[in-house]
Amino acid sequence: MSEDPRRRVPRTDAVLADARLGQALATLGRARVKEVVVAAQGRARAGEIAPEAVADEVVATLPRTAASMRPVINATGVLLHTNLGRAPLSGAARDALDAAAGTTDVELDLATGGRGRRGAGALAALAAAVPDAGGVHVVNNGAAALTLAATALAAGGEIVIARGEMVEIGDGFRLPDLLESTGARLREVGTTNRVRREDYAAAVGPQTGMILKVHPSNFVVTGFTSSVPAGSLTDLGVPVVSDIGSGLLAPHPLLPAEPDAASELRDGVPLVTASGDKLLGGPQAGLLLGDADLVQGLRRHPLARALRVDKLTLAALEATLRGPTPPVRAMLEVPVSELRARAETLAARVGGAVEVVACDAEVGGGGAPGVALPSAGVALPAAAADALRAGEDPVVARVEQGRCVVDLRSVPPEADARLAAALARVLR
Template sequence: MLRAPRLAAAVTELGRELVKAEIRRAQQQARTGDLDPVSIVDVVTAALPTAAVTLTRVLNASGVLLHTNLGRAPLSGAAVRALAEAAGTNDVELDLATGRRGRRGRGALDALRAAVPTAGDVHVVNNGAAALALAVTALGGPGRTVVIARGEMVEIGDGFRLPELLESTGTRLREVGTTNRVTAEDYARAIDESTAFVLKVHPSNFVVSGFTSSVPPADLRDLGVPLVVDIGSGLLTPHPALPDEPDMTTTLAAGADLVTSSGDKLLGGPQAGVLAGDAELVHRLRRHPLARALRVDKLTLAALEATLRGPRPPVVVGLEADPVALLARAERIAGRLHEAGVDARAVRSVAAVGGGGAPGVELPSAAVSLPESFADALRAGRPAVLGRVTEGRCLLDLRALPPGDDDELAALVLRVGALA
């Protein structure tokens, strides 16, 4: 059976063991009389996946630019090509001029330094939580304390709580202020000989409004201990669409000694943790034993460098999308579907940044409105389409969907409509 031409091609693409398992499953059906033996090849071919991976491609029509359940930031074409280049053997840690060991990730780190001009040095680990854990481990430890505002002790997703992450390093936390208000004097009074540093954490999608106060980094720069700021979403420089979102360049200029963030959110790159700041502090972190356990691989380095040096990544393109152009796209798609007999119409909608970034920011958008029943059917397709259900209608928001996917989106909707 493995030598049958159609299955031999599948062995080359998917591997012998996967194909063999499907053959055995079909053969057992034939033995029990549930399958005509002459149909085994057809049944196996239909059952085999299109690739040796269980991940399913999803068209993001949810209206959330950074959808955590969809892997957050989609990579740019330049980053995808960089992954292919890095997949083989390369000079990730080799100096081709001398033939000796080279500086690991030099291209990505050089690009990051250029993108954050206020940083003395930079480092990259495998995610945002790891960046903060490395900072606390290297600068804190048993017998040391980190001063942090009580209102910034947040849960970062999937049940992981920031206080537990920090305390797992052996460092004690000294909370200051109240849930809704903290002052510079609160921080100053809490500092003593055990203080490793002051930590400020951007609360991301957690917002307290009303009678509140917080302390900006500029007012914490002269307390006699390092100031570490976790900005969360990885915005490297200010963006006009997100005036209240902290960025790395400005935060360092305001007095932070070290800034940490994620790489797969507003930066628009692969999953990574970014650290930037005082050169001596970054060097201490880079040489700490834990840094080896948190080291990123060649694929992450390649995708990160291409994101930093290449064209605007998809998340930035989506963030800067023109609402008028989005509505025109929705009208074209809805018109095509309506002509085919689908109950579709173009509507204005509101999108969000997502990924814990820019809470409360509403992005004007446009969507294709369909009957609610389309939501489940589209999500079950291959590729899948993720929309959202609002007021009894399935909305396919176009803010996070590249224009090049419009025709495919329409075809997938038409396929569901034909089966309805």
């Protein structure tokens, strides 16, 4: 009788002793490497690989890091892709994360040895970026910023909000559910498509805690419509909160219809909330900017402790605000001619097996809905999208009009070599 090849599958400890696994054991940990070894042994027992190839299979399939998340190239043309982590951080922000990962002075005054203000550097950078704000505060995301404001100002009372601004965003998250969870009641005004200032004025009463203006962010209503700017509601006797959503701190010429924090504050809005990981280009965070006394009251509210950001967020946010242009802004502003030149170079590198195409990108992430950003990229057969996504260095593209489009507006130039290698592997 012939020997069962499964008997030749090497023992776990023998594979772990392979010199090629030394670095992986140090960086990934013995338990994680052992998981890969056991998986390779299972493939050998199933006859998928030779028993003698187990160690080689382990070396080839070891993950790069101990975490399961994998870096991907965003070639969708959506600059702020929620499923891909929204804003990619700048090099300065990544360096700040590395520095903050150890022991830091996040809440210590090194000069006195006493307790310091948590995140003082990040808050000072935010205040400098939005000088029209009398006070600033940071929580862990945009929804948290709105939750804190609603809890502090309207718990047990009413929030006046236009019907057309009762939005639902990704994953079935509905703004009305969030607001009602704070203990506030919603007082809807206007109709789906039209609301007037007198609608708000008629709804304000003794139970009103605040008026909320919400940027629709992920849809556009056109035609027979009307809305009221937040600044036109500030004389109704209650706080007005403007949730601009996208995190644009100042007007941008390419996005003239997108609300920004500076303009809202100059119009007299007492409180603006926004996200840090959208057009600001930083880490996930919720920004609160506005009247000094109002922001201070929110900062001292008991709920603020539960919504507090960690040292990594503070470090990345400060570096984003003080450092060089973040990737999202660079992607937004890059000329189409430059994208076209990159696309032609990319096509040449992969042997001309792809077509250089003009296309349209978008901001995404709840910013500038309906705004098309002229772009350029390359097109492949539609089936290439699955192969690119499943590759060793995953590329996420989009399929439209029966073809796979690799949009370069959302790809940083430094990733072009990786992208070319991924395309070449798929085309082969």
